[in-house]
Amino acid sequence: MTTLNAKLASQYPAHIAQLQQMTKAALSRENLEGLVIHSGQEIKAFLDDNCYPFKVNPHFKYWLPLIELPNSWLVVNGEDKPTLIYYQPVDFWHKITPLSESYWGEYINIKILTNASEVDKLLPYDKKGFAYIGSHIEVAKALGFEAINPESLLNYIHYHRGYKSKYEHECLRQSNTLAVKAHQAARNAFLQGDSEYDIQQAYLKSIGYGTNDTPYGNIVALNKNCSILHYMSLDKVPPQAHRSFLIDAGANFNGYAADITRTYSYKNDKFAELIVRMDQLMLKAVAGLKPGVSYVDLHIETHRAIGQVLRDFNFINVDADIAVESGIISTFFPHGLGHHLGLQVHDVGGFMADERGTHVDTPASHPFLRTSRLIEANQVFTIEPGLYFIDSLLAELKASPNADQVNWKNVDEMRCFGGIRIEDNIIVHQSHNENMTRDLGLN
Template structure:
C-alpha cells in the first residue's frame, strides 16, 4: 500500500488540473459526481449488484458505497459526501482513515434524501455527472452529463497516471492467480462451472465483483465469443479451453484471455502460433501509430496463419482482399483498459470529442485512436471456427478459397483467443500480464 500512497498525491493533482481546465472552458464553477444508487429489480424489493460511477472511482478507491457524492472545482480540496446510514438490515461500510482520506473534506450522510443540505445551494454553475438523471433534476441541476464536458474528461482518461498504472498491475496480478487456478482445473478435467469457482476463489472475487462476466468455455463453446452459460457437467472429452476473465483492484479492471489444448495436437500447435502472433502485435504498439493500422497488420498476419495451417487454398493477400479472414477473426484487436473494461475515449481525435471512424471492413474495432505513451490497451487476436460464419462463407462466392476438410477438423475445438494487458511507455511496452509469468 505504501507505493500507492506515494503515487496518489500526483494522481489527485492531475485530476484537479483536468477539472480546472474543463471548468474554465465550459464556464462552470464545479462538478458534482454521484457514486450512484441501488437499482431495484422490476416488481421486487431486491436490487441489482451495485456498480459505481467510473467518474467517482477515478478520484478514490470506493467501489461499493452508493448514495455518495464528490464536489470538485480543480482548486479547493474536493468534498466527499460519504453515505454512512444507520441500518440493521445491511452491513454498513464504515469510513476509516486510509492513504487517500486526507485529500478530501469528508462529510457523513446518514440519510440519502438529505444530500441537498450538503451540496452547493445554487447549482447554476455546477454540472452533475452520474447515471440518475431524475435525481439530478429533482435536486435542481440543469447541466447534466453535458457532452462537451464528458468528451474532455473521457479523452484525457486514456492517459493513465502512475497511480493508475500501479492499480492496473495489481489487478493483473489478481487475475493471473485466477487464470493459473482455472488452467489447473481444466487439466484436472473440471466442468466450466467448477473452473469458474476455482477462478473466483483464487482471485477472492464474487461473480458481481469481476469487471465483466467471465467467459469460461470448453470445446466447441470456445467459438462463442461472449459465452457465459457455464455447463455444470464436465464434457465426456476435454479438447480445448478458453478463459476470458479479469479482476478489479480499487476499481481498475484487468482483462486477460488464454486458450489451452488438452492434448499436444494440431490445435495446440495452432495456439502456439497464435501466441507468437499476439506478441508480435504487442511489439507493434508504438506511440504515434494508429491502433487501426495495427489491427489491419494483425489481420494480415492471421491470413498467413490460415495459409500455414492450410485452412485456405489462396495466398494470404488474396484472403485479405476477399475479406474471408473476417470469418475466422470477426472482432477487433483490442481496446483501451482502465476504470472500465472497454475504457472510454477510444474513438476520439481530440478533447472536443472529434470522432475517428473505423474502416467499414473492420467495423468491430473498439478503438481508432492514435497510440500514445501512458495509454493502456488489451491486445487480443483470435482465430475461431464459428458454425454460423462458416456457413455464410461456404454459401458465398469465396467458398472455393477454403480447405473445408481442414476447417471441419477444427470445429470441435471451437476457437482461440489470447489477450495481454499492455502499458505503452515512450521507450517500451510493459506487458503486465507476461511480467507475471502467465503462459
C-alpha cells in the first residue's frame, strides 16, 4: 500500500462514521428508514447514440471514491454497513471498469448488477420508507419511490457537507497537488509563446487528463480575453504579442475538486506590478478567513481594498470610500470573493444558516456572492478577488453620472491586458488557515 493509500485508509473509517451519524440523524428527522443514492445514468445526446460525459451524483461520491460508475446504487440507513449495487455488465462494445476494492471495501457490502434494468431485484422491496437521491426522477417513479429528493432532507445533508472530514481534507490536498503541477506546465507554455489551445494541452498532458477529466471547463485566456470571466474559446493561433495570461483551472481526486486561478504578465511592466499588488490583497483576504467571521463582511472588506488599489494605481481619482459609496468598484470587480469547495466546485450549503436550510441573503449591492454563511473550522473555501477591464461594464460606467471618478486614459491603457484573478484553496482550521495551493509552491 502506498503512503497516500495508507493515509486515506487511516482517515476513511472516521469519514464513514461521520456520514453514518449524519444519515441516522437526518432519517430520524424525516421519519425514513434509509436512502437510496443513485450514481446516475449516461445521457444520450438528442437524436444520437453518443452520450454526454458522465458526471456522478455528488451524494454518491460523498461515500465512495467512485466517479466513473453509472447505473450503480448505494443503500444507507445510518446504522448497517452500506450496500453498494455495483454495475458490471457483460459488454463487448465498451471497456468495463473492474471492481477494485481499496481501503473502502471492508466498510461496504457489495452486490453485482449485470443488467441495469434489473436493479429493482437488489433494491429494498418496500420503498415507502426510503428516499431516492438522484437526478433521474422518472426512473425513481418507475421503481416505486414516493420520497424523491426531499428538500428538507437535502438541506440537512447540504448544511453538514460544509464541514469536511480529515479524509476529505486529504482528497482536496491531492487535487491541489495535481492542479498545481498542471498550472506550472501552463505557465511555462505561456512564457514560451504558445497559443491558448497549446497551453491547455500542456496543462492536461502534465497530469494525464483528457478534456472531460477536469472538474470544470478550464479558462485559458491571453491578452484581452482575460476580461471574459468564463472564457473557454481557446484560440489555436498565438496572438501577435503575448501580454497577459489568466488561467482558471482545476483537477479532481476521488471526486474532490481543486479550483485555482493565476494571472501572469509577459513583461515586467505596470500590469506585472498590478498582479503583485492583487496577490498581496488576495493573501490578506485569506488571512481574514477565521471561525466566527462573516464571509459577506470579508468580501465587503476586500471590495473596499480593491478600491484602494484602483486609487493607488490612479485608475480612479476619488478615495476608496467614495468609490464604495458610488458603486464604481463593481465595474472592476463584478463577482464574489470566493465559494465553498469540495465534492463540487461551487459546493453546496453556502447560503445556509442552519440545518433547516434557512437562507442567508447577500447584500443587494453584492448580488454575485457565492456564499453568505458564517465561517467555521473544517470548512474549505476558495478566495479569488479580481480586477478587470471589461469593455461592456466600462461603457456602462462611462455613460453614468460617476464617469468623472475614473481616469479613463489610464484605464484604457489596460484594456489590452484584460484583467487579473488570483485564487487559492483554503482549509479553515480552528487555530490557523491551511493554504493548500501556496503550500505546494504555486506563487
